[in-house]
Amino acid sequence: SEPMLSLQERRSLIDRYREGHAEVGRSLEGISEDELNTPEAPGEWSPREVVHHLADSEMTSAMRIRLLVAEDHATIQGYDQERFARTLYYDRPVEHSLAAFGAARAGTAEFLDRMSDNDWSSAGTHTESGPFSAEEWLRYYANHAHDHADQIRRARAIYASDR
Numbered sequence: 001s002e003p004m005l006s007l008q009e010r011r012s013l014i015d016r017y018r019e020g021h022a023e024v025g026r027s028l029e030g031i032s033e034d035e036l037n038t039p040e041a042p043g044e045w046s047p048r049e050v051v052h053h054l055a056d057s058e059m060t061s062a063m064r065i066r067l068l069v070a071e072d073h074a075t076i077q078g079y080d081q082e083r084f085a086r087t088l089y090y091d092r093p094v095e096h097s098l099a100a101f102g103a104a105r106a107g108t109a110e111f112l113d114r115m116s117d118n119d120w121s122s123a124g125t126h127t128e129s130g131p132f133s134a135e136e137w138l139r140y141y142a143n144h145a146h147d148h149a150d151q152i153r154r155a156r157a158i159y160a161s162d163r
Contacts, residue, residue: 002136005138010135010138013139013142014113014138014142016143017108017138017145019146020141020142020145020146020149021102021105021106023145024051024098024149025098027150027153028047028051031047035047035159036048038158039155045085045151047151047155047156048091049085050148051097052090052097053084053085053090054097054148055101055104057081058100058101058104059104061108061137061144062104062108065108065111067124068122068132068134069134073124074124077127078129105145120135121133
């Protein structure tokens with residue numbers, strides 16, 4: 001696994017994590033229903049599906065970091081995000097999923113701020129990828145929302161260029 005993060009690196013990633021919900025909000029500003037339903041390419045998720053994915057991912061990730069800290073050798077259960085998108089009614093309105101994503105992330109950011117060095121050294125096993133540490137969790141989720149905000153922006157740009 002990767003070397004331990006410095007305190008400054010950790011704080012920077014926590015700040016980026018905290019900012020993720022606002023970044024997604026900016027990517028959705030002024031979006032129409034048609035835009036919400038139009039992916040950047042066939043087989044990709046639409047902005048609407050991305051928002052529902054972010055809510056599901058965030059609620060899952062919020063529990064993952066808590067399990068890593070609270071349990072010795074936590075088992076982190078994987079899930080099939082494509083199956084979630086197909087089966088969990090991702091055609092719903094986005095308002096409550098966006099709120100769930102924001103609330104889960106805000107609460108977890110407060111939790112991250114309080115984590116001790118010992119907490120940050122916590123690790124368990126991910127059922128799909130093997131050893132999984134609190135710092136790996138942070139490296140991944142600090143960028144997750146920003147990556148999807150970029151996906152939403154690309155979809156919107158393609159939608160606009162097709163008009």
